[in-house]
Amino acid sequence: MRRTEAGGWIVVGLVLAGLAIPWFLWGSATVVAGLPVWLWWHVGWMGFASLVFWLFTRRAWGIGIEPAGSDGDSSGSREVGPGEAGPGGDAP
Amino acid sequence: MSAVTLQLSIIVGYLLLALAVGLVAYRLTDRTAEDFYLAGRTLGTVVLLFTTFATLLSAFTFFAGPTIAYAQGPEWILVMGLMDGIIFAVLWYVIGYKQWLLGRQYGYVTLGEMLGDRFGSRWVRGLVAGVSLLWLFPYVMLQQVGAGTALEALTEGAVPYAAGAGLITAFMILYVVIAGMRGIAWTDTLQGAFMLVTTWVAVLWVLAAVGGPGAATDALASNPDTGGFLSLGGDYYTVQWMLSTAITIGFGVAMFPQVNQRFFAAGSKTVLKRSFALWPILCVLLFVPSFMLGAWAAGLEVAVPEGANVLPLVLAEYTPTWFAALVIAGAMAAMMSSSDSMLLSGSSYFTRDLFRPILGFLGVVVSDRLEDLIARVGVVLFATVAFVVSLFQPATLFEIGNAAFSGFAQLALPVLLALYWRRITRAGITAGILVSQTFYVSSLFLAVVPSSYAGWSAGLVGMGLGLVVTVAVSLATSPAAAERRAIYFDRFGAD
Numbered sequence: 001m002r003r004t005e006a007g008g009w010i011v012v013g014l015v016l017a018g019l020a021i022p023w024f025l026w027g028s029a030t031v032v033a034g035l036p037v038w039l040w041w042h043v044g045w046m047g048f049a050s051l052v053f054w055l056f057t058r059r060a061w062g063i064g065i066e067p068a069g070s071d072g073d074s075s076g077s078r079e080v081g082p083g084e085a086g087p088g089g090d091a092p
Numbered sequence: 093m094s095a096v097t098l099q100l101s102i103i104v105g106y107l108l109l110a111l112a113v114g115l116v117a118y119r120l121t122d123r124t125a126e127d128f129y130l131a132g133r134t135l136g137t138v139v140l141l142f143t144t145f146a147t148l149l150s151a152f153t154f155f156a157g158p159t160i161a162y163a164q165g166p167e168w169i170l171v172m173g174l175m176d177g178i179i180f181a182v183l184w185y186v187i188g189y190k191q192w193l194l195g196r197q198y199g200y201v202t203l204g205e206m207l208g209d210r211f212g213s214r215w216v217r218g219l220v221a222g223v224s225l226l227w228l229f230p231y232v233m234l235q236q237v238g239a240g241t242a243l244e245a246l247t248e249g250a251v252p253y254a255a256g257a258g259l260i261t262a263f264m265i266l267y268v269v270i271a272g273m274r275g276i277a278w279t280d281t282l283q284g285a286f287m288l289v290t291t292w293v294a295v296l297w298v299l300a301a302v303g304g305p306g307a308a309t310d311a312l313a314s315n316p317d318t319g320g321f322l323s324l325g326g327d328y329y330t331v332q333w334m335l336s337t338a339i340t341i342g343f344g345v346a347m348f349p350q351v352n353q354r355f356f357a358a359g360s361k362t363v364l365k366r367s368f369a370l371w372p373i374l375c376v377l378l379f380v381p382s383f384m385l386g387a388w389a390a391g392l393e394v395a396v397p398e399g400a401n402v403l404p405l406v407l408a409e410y411t412p413t414w415f416a417a418l419v420i421a422g423a424m425a426a427m428m429s430s431s432d433s434m435l436l437s438g439s440s441y442f443t444r445d446l447f448r449p450i451l452g453f454l455g456v457v458v459s460d461r462l463e464d465l466i467a468r469v470g471v472v473l474f475a476t477v478a479f480v481v482s483l484f485q486p487a488t489l490f491e492i493g494n495a496a497f498s499g500f501a502q503l504a505l506p507v508l509l510a511l512y513w514r515r516i517t518r519a520g521i522t523a524g525i526l527v528s529q530t531f532y533v534s535s536l537f538l539a540v541v542p543s544s545y546a547g548w549s550a551g552l553v554g555m556g557l558g559l560v561v562t563v564a565v566s567l568a569t570s571p572a573a574a575e576r577r578a579i580y581f582d583r584f585g586a587d
Binding site: 007036039049054 | 178181185308320331365369372384404582
């Protein structure tokens with residue numbers, strides 16, 4: 001369970017990084033309200049990223065890092081196997 | 093009062109205010125290493141966020157960065173957003189939170205100390221500190237070059253480059269030696285907030301003068317030299333280049349001593365959480381106005397002589413003298429808050445991870461008083477030598493800065509593996525660090541080692557190489573007897 005959740009957050013992180021630069025607007029020079037539309041995308045995306053990060057702190061903070069038995073706050077009880085690895089790490 | 097006198101008064105007044113804050117902090121600081129280097133691990137959200145933020149806001153963000161946007165277009169904003177707002181924020185959790193927990197539990201003050209303890213090795217500790225100091229030096233130089241150039245431009249040559257950079261260096265030495273981490277964090281907060289506000293006022297002021305963002309962007313689009321700036325990408329901004337830059341700098345930032353050490357300084361878990369969620373927004377708030385100002389200046393045909401920075405020139409053209417001076421003072425403050433933090437961290441790496449172990453090896457007992465003295469002498473030497481070298485202006489700002497970021501980035505993946513992978517061994521991490529560093533340094537200085545691989549930078553390739561070598565050597569070797577793997581996994585708790 002916990003491992004799937006960590007995997008899900010890794011995917012979320014990769015998507016946030018992957019679309020911070022709007023590759024699909026490559027070559028576009030469309031200007032909206034005085035700024036290129038790709039810049040507006042970036043600004044909106046960063047706001048969205050902040051929101052996702054905030055959700056992460058509420059729901060999943062500690063995942064992949066805090067060992068079994070420690071209490072992550074505000075997300076209820078979670079079982080973590082002693083061998084769980086976290087984002088950026090390999091399975092033991 | 094002449095314009096130059098006014099500008100200098102603002103800058104000096106600003107420095108004196110910072111010094112006053114530093115003195116207040118000094119009175120509150122215990123004479124212990126933990127308090128001097130980490131403010132007793134008590135920083136709150138606003139202070140931690142702004143001190144890390146201000147530490148990242150080097151001369152590059154205000155001088156070299158907008159100047160590149162002026163020359164090549166505003167896509168740098170995207171690179172900065174990805175590297176600092178997303179990649180660094182994720183590392184803030186993945187590296188930072190784990191480091192914070194470990195630091196709290198075992199009392200670590202530096203990265204080398206943390207790794208040296210885990211791998212049971214003074215060599216690993218010394219290697220990490222040595223590599224870090226190697227890259228920190230050119231970066232401190234970058235800040236001094238930025239300050240000197242800015243003062244020279246602002247005063248139209250009345251304050252020559254050497255005098256400007258020298259003034260800043262002398263002030264920083266004085267300040268760091270007195271204030272320690274607590275004072276630095278406080279003034280960073282002041283400087284960061286000030287910078288954010290003045291950048292916005294500056295951009296609004298210039299836009300009001302030229303008829304709004306629509307008119308400024310039209311000028312950019314209708315100018316044949318800059319018409320291509322508005323389309324995303326180009327000869328300079330290739331996909332490989334943007335990704336290489338964002339990834340190497342993003343990872344490099346997390347390994348910069350002054351940033352990495354802040355992972356140990358948070359007061360609580362809540363502080364780390366709040367700062368984490370605010371990163372992307374804060375980055376946009378700063379980088380969009382400062383870089384757009386540079387890009388717009390190109391359309392407005394503000395002439396920037398070779399080697400000069402665009403921001404002071406735009407302000408001189410469109411805003412009153414006192415305001416231009418205020419912004420430059422703020423930018424110099426940003427430069428200093430990077431440098432004073434770097435001097436403090438550099439001195440802690442030098443004293444704790446290199447000098448003290450060497451003295452210990454020689455059988456010399458280092459008293460607290462002696463360590464204190466060594467730390468401060470280290471600050472003076474480091475800053476002075478960097479200043480003298482900066483007088484020769486050995487490369488352009490950006491090249492020096494980028495070399496340092498990529499150099500630090502080489503450390504990131506071996507450190508990540510150390511934090512999360514149980515099979516890593518002392519031989520593995522040592523080999524990973526040595527090979528990737530050797531590769532990257534060679535790519536800078538040896539013609540045989542290319543600096544670009546199908547558009548991907550040597551920094552990024554070196555990171556991959558370090559990862560592969562660390563894993564391969566770890567798998568091929570067994571842990572040394574002194575290694576204490578368990579302290580990173582089973583034997584530490586969150587609270």
